Amino acid sequence: MLLIKSSNLLHEYFSEQVIVFDPNTGQTHCLDNNVIEILGQMSTNKSNSLAQLKQFFTQECSNDEKTRINDYIQDMINNLLQLKLIRVHSL
Amino acid sequence: MPKNQTLSSLNTHEISKRLNKDGLVLAVGPFTFCIKSSLPSIVNNVQKIYADFQLLSHDDLIDFYVSIKKTKGIRRFIKPQINFYSDDYSPFLPLPASQAFPLLEWGMNWCIAQHAHHYLLLHSAVLEKNGKSVILPAQSGSGKSTLCALLALNGWRLLSDEMALIDLKSCQLHALARPISLKNESIKVISAQSHNTVFGEIVDDTNKGTISHLKPSTVSVEYVAEPVRPFAIIFPKYQVNQAINVQETDKATAFMSVIENSFNYAVLAEAGFNTVAALIDQVQCHTLTYSSTEEVLAFFEEFAH
Numbered sequence: 001m002l003l004i005k006s007s008n009l010l011h012e013y014f015s016e017q018v019i020v021f022d023p024n025t026g027q028t029h030c031l032d033n034n035v036i037e038i039l040g041q042m043s044t045n046k047s048n049s050l051a052q053l054k055q056f057f058t059q060e061c062s063n064d065e066k067t068r069i070n071d072y073i074q075d076m077i078n079n080l081l082q083l084k085l086i087r088v089h090s091l
Numbered sequence: 092m093p094k095n096q097t098l099s100s101l102n103t104h105e106i107s108k109r110l111n112k113d114g115l116v117l118a119v120g121p122f123t124f125c126i127k128s129s130l131p132s133i134v135n136n137v138q139k140i141y142a143d144f145q146l147l148s149h150d151d152l153i154d155f156y157v158s159i160k161k162t163k164g165i166r167r168f169i170k171p172q173i174n175f176y177s178d179d180y181s182p183f184l185p186l187p188a189s190q191a192f193p194l195l196e197w198g199m200n201w202c203i204a205q206h207a208h209h210y211l212l213l214h215s216a217v218l219e220k221n222g223k224s225v226i227l228p229a230q231s232g233s234g235k236s237t238l239c240a241l242l243a244l245n246g247w248r249l250l251s252d253e254m255a256l257i258d259l260k261s262c263q264l265h266a267l268a269r270p271i272s273l274k275n276e277s278i279k280v281i282s283a284q285s286h287n288t289v290f291g292e293i294v295d296d297t298n299k300g301t302i303s304h305l306k307p308s309t310v311s312v313e314y315v316a317e318p319v320r321p322f323a324i325i326f327p328k329y330q331v332n333q334a335i336n337v338q339e340t341d342k343a344t345a346f347m348s349v350i351e352n353s354f355n356y357a358v359l360a361e362a363g364f365n366t367v368a369a370l371i372d373q374v375q376c377h378t379l380t381y382s383s384t385e386e387v388l389a390f391f392e393e394f395a396h
Contacts, residue, residue, distance in 0.1 A: 010361060010365070014342050014343040015341070017343035021361065023360055026360060028347070028350055030344075
C-alpha cells in the first residue's frame with residue numbers, strides 16, 4: 001500500500017498528545033503524539049509504502065517486538081486514513 | 092459631542108428621541124453600535140443598564156446598525172411581536188414584545204459573533220483582578236453567568252459575560268463589559284449578594300426561562316479600552332451539593348475544549364489554530380466544579396493573589 005500525507009498540516013505538541021489541524025478539511029484532531037513520528041516519515045508529494053514505513057520503525061527488533069510495533073503502526077495508519085490526514089496513493 | 096460623555100448625561104426624553112429618530116450611538120467595547128427602537132422597554136432598559144457607556148455621534152465610524160421593531164400586520168394588535176434587525180436583515184424569528192430588551196442583547200451578541208473575525212471569539216466569561224485574568228468558557232446551563240456576576244460583585248473587573256475577544260496576534264483579551272444575562276434562580280441569588288446591584292426588567296417565558304440583565308460596574312466600563320494578558324482558563328460547572336473541586340487539566344484537552352467553545356474557530360482556520368495554540372501555551376488550565384458561593388469566591392480570591 002502506498003501512502004501520501006495531506007499537505008500543510010499544522011500541529012501543536014503536548015506531553016502525551018498532539019493537536020493536528022488540517023487546513024484541507026478544516027478539522028482539528030487530538031491524537032497520540034507518536035503520530036508525529038509517523039507523519040514525519042511521510043511526504044506530501046512522494047508516496048511511501050506501508051511496508052517501508054513499518055520496516056523503518058522495527059529495525060533491530062525481535063519478532064515479538066516487530067509484531068507489536070507493526071500492529072500499533074497499522075492502527076495509527078487506519079486512524080490517519082479515516083481522518084483523511086493521509087490517503088492511499090493510486091498510481 | 093464632548094469626549095467621554097456617557098449615556099447617563101442624557102435624560103429619558105433625549106434617549107427616547109435618539110432611539111426613535113436617527114439612533115442612539117454607543118461605544119460597546121471596541122465596537123460602535125447605533126441602536127434604534129420606539130419601544131418604551133428598550134428606552135428604560137438601555138437608560139438603566141448602559142448608563143456608563145460612552146456616547147458617540149453619527150460622525151463616528153459605526154460598526155453595527157441595529158433596531159428592534161414591532162412586526163406589522165395583524166400581530167401588531169394581537170399578542171404583539173418584535174423583530175431584531177441588523178441593517179435590514181432579521182436573523183431571528185419574531186418574539187413577544189415583552190422580550191424586546193433580551194432580543195436586543197442577543198442580537199448585539201449575534202452581530203459580534205458573526206462579524207468580528209479579527210478576534211478569536213469564545214463563548215466565555217472573562218474577568219480580571221490584580222492583573223490576573225480568568226477565561227471561563229462554558230456551555231449554557233453550566234452556571235457561567237452566575238459565577239461571572241458573583242465575581243463582578245466581589246471586586247473582579249468584568250471584561251465580558253458572554254464572549255471572550257482574543258487578539259489573533261498578541262492573544263490579549265479585549266473587554267466588552269456588557270450587561271450580564273442572568274436566568275431563573277440566579278437572579279435571586281445575585282440580587283441577594285448586594286444592595287447596589289442594578290437589574291433591567293425581569294422578563295418571563297423566554298426560551299431560556301426568566302431573564303434579567305445585571306448592569307456592569309462603572310469601573311468595568313471605564314476600563315473597557317484596556318486589554319489584559321490571559322492568565323488562566325477555568326472550565327466551570329455548577330453541581331448541586333458538590334464540594335469545590337479544582338483540577339489541573341491537560342493542555343491538549345483544554346485546547347479541544349477551547350475550540351468547542353469558539354464561535355469562529357472554523358472561520359479563522361489556520362489563524363484560529365495558531366491563536367488557540369499560543370493562548371494555551373501561556374495560560375494555566377483548570378476544571379472547576381462547585382456549589383457553594385463562599386467556597387468558589389474564596390478560591391478565586393486566592394487565585395487573584
